[in-house]
Amino acid sequence: MKRKFSIGLLLFLFICMSFSFAAFATEKGTSLPDTFTAQSDEAKIAFRDAVGVTSAQSAGDTAFMFASTVLVFIMTPGLAFFYGGMVRRKNVLNTMMNSFVLMAVISIQWLFFGYSIAFGTGGPLFGVGQYLGFSGVGAAPSVYAGTVPHTLFALFQLMFAIITPALISGAFAERMKFSAFLLFSVLWATLVYDPIAHWVWGVDGWMSLLNPNAAFQALDFAGGTVVHISSGFAGLVLALMLGKRKEKSTAIPHNIPFVLLGAALLWFGWFGFNGGSALSSGGLAIHAFLTTNMAAAAATLSWMFVEWIKTGKPTVLGAATGAVVGLVAITPGAGFVTPVAAVIIGALVSPLCYFAVSYLKHKLGYDDALDAFGCHGVGGFFGAVMTGVFATTTVNPFGKDGLLYGNPEQFLIQLAAASITAAFSVVMTFLIMKAVGLVVKTRVAEKDEMQGMDITQHGEDAYPDFSSDQSIA
Template structure:
């Protein structure tokens, strides 16, 4: 009879709660970067997905990912509705499968929430929810099975410790496709669209950093050396990400910013995610530093040159950072850290090729899946808010609410503008 490891179980359950906390953190991170007239819509796009995607994952998502493999493509339906998981103990780590279910559910929740950062201020709420549920069902679950559930990318040898491929590339690229399909926000490039509450963004970024320890170290599925290594590499990569982004910003624009510092931290976290349990702490410095610089270039230079309107830079940070992290895994991974992994290029291994193939697959699958689902949903629902609603703000047009009660300022002859939050 297999005995439950209470230490491993406790850690996985704690890690699950940490990852859960990341989605409200993401809501604050994104909410502070939006204009005040759209902040509630931005927040609910993350918060509501906690509810609806959790239900989808428990009913069918888990079995599609972790059910018995069907031809390397998808899991079977043996675990639909979590059948058979209640009393099962997972071999190797000796934790209840239900603890693993809870942990993986939080991953499924945050992935479409990340994607929402590309389309804030112009997509109607109901179509976004419908799109996200279908996308989670068909795109996320399938990709997660390919990498984590024994699918063809896992059989190829691709490694993704905590979600660089499955979460960040998938959501970042899909967000880019969504913003291209919707078109730019009205006035984009001609009027300022500045963050309305940077302290809120910093708070959200700090919550993300805190929760990311569960995200990465929890993926070891046990309280041991591997989890400790993942936690340390996560901290180092995020820390150097802050430094790298601020230095790049100082060199490029002449002044360091608070938004740049918190963005650099998140970029470092994204970059280390696929590699956290496969690389050494020294390697994590290079992973985080290069990742932050790549993301800065994507956000501050590439987006402006190409002219696409990725509202809150979901692609620039998550898509680009995830791609670099997957490549870095192919370069820096070593079996001295994780015997169940593989040696990367710098250790004489051939892991880089499977990593490159997996990136191409993730990008193409994201593009195709997003376009098809968007086109189908748009046959039945108007995807974009009207001109008047966009000008008024989607908080009022979609939810009938305002984040800040401006009536007092209006009655006293003062008014807080949507873009600058300054008194005029």
């Protein structure tokens, strides 16, 4: 098994290298003019012209999008804490690694082919190879964001591509083999995330707002379908395929302060996630910032009160979860709905997700360990559909009106887009998991699960006590 895995790894590196050579070969060399080092203004202007900085490019937009990009980046470490706090102490390192390592894995995948599949042109289903190795992705703006360098747009989208497979890891926490997880994540990002991103956001995607010939134009401001529905439903499939944890009944969060830290980082980063999805600074971006904050606030409170009424105590874990499901729900509508609608969406999503994680999950018996489906699948689906109710062109003239603004058709379109994304993710996740199962074992052995993922998968102990100081060779 080890040998097979190392062969796979070598093959992957080889493919990456060949792509990079291809990219180098096609790239039009833009080296620094010799005069640039002299720092003269003329030379700088000449250099800017040479690398394709146009007058359309905005320093303000570029600075704003850079800030948004790094905000989205911090969400993945935030998610690592959010999930890490919810597992038992013997599994915390593995759970956090499942998010952290994807920052590296998906970065490489995105550079060599991920971005090209998602945002290249080529057809309504997926893009083809013109951006392999970021060839043709340079300082000149792209069709997607006309005032910032294409590289910045690609980096902004990379952060979304990283966090999406990381979200799934909540469903299979405490039992999936690390090697199987790595293999699954690369395949899932390539075969599920990248195509769905192309459908919804690609310039020729078949449900894209940017495509005048699209089958229908779904509203997804910042990734309700692309990020949350796709990952949530994938989580459900994985939870079912891997089976329950052996000690499910006694598994409780080992560090709720970690969960709170993670939720706070997610909330903070989400301002860039939704605000930055305007792809320029200005009124729409700040509007998305506003709706994002208000939905999270409303959802935090509604979760707290639902729990207070149901169980008698307002828990910290519940408040943190409420904030996250509120953020999930407002994601597709952030740039299309009013602040009051955002509060309504936030207030309603928490009771729904509370029902999903506290009742539905136990009733149906799947072990979605950290509620990737209950929060992101259910919350994302609800948000996508609510966008079809509350969207209004008074907020965003490039959007659509929803059900409440006399356009019931958009409600059906949102429902269709959400359902198709969910169905695609379910089928593909099942097939990918079957394929991964042919190469490596997907679940750890029972005794390894008992001993803990940290020691058996990584050879480390997150909280070593006195005995670990003694080295007995």
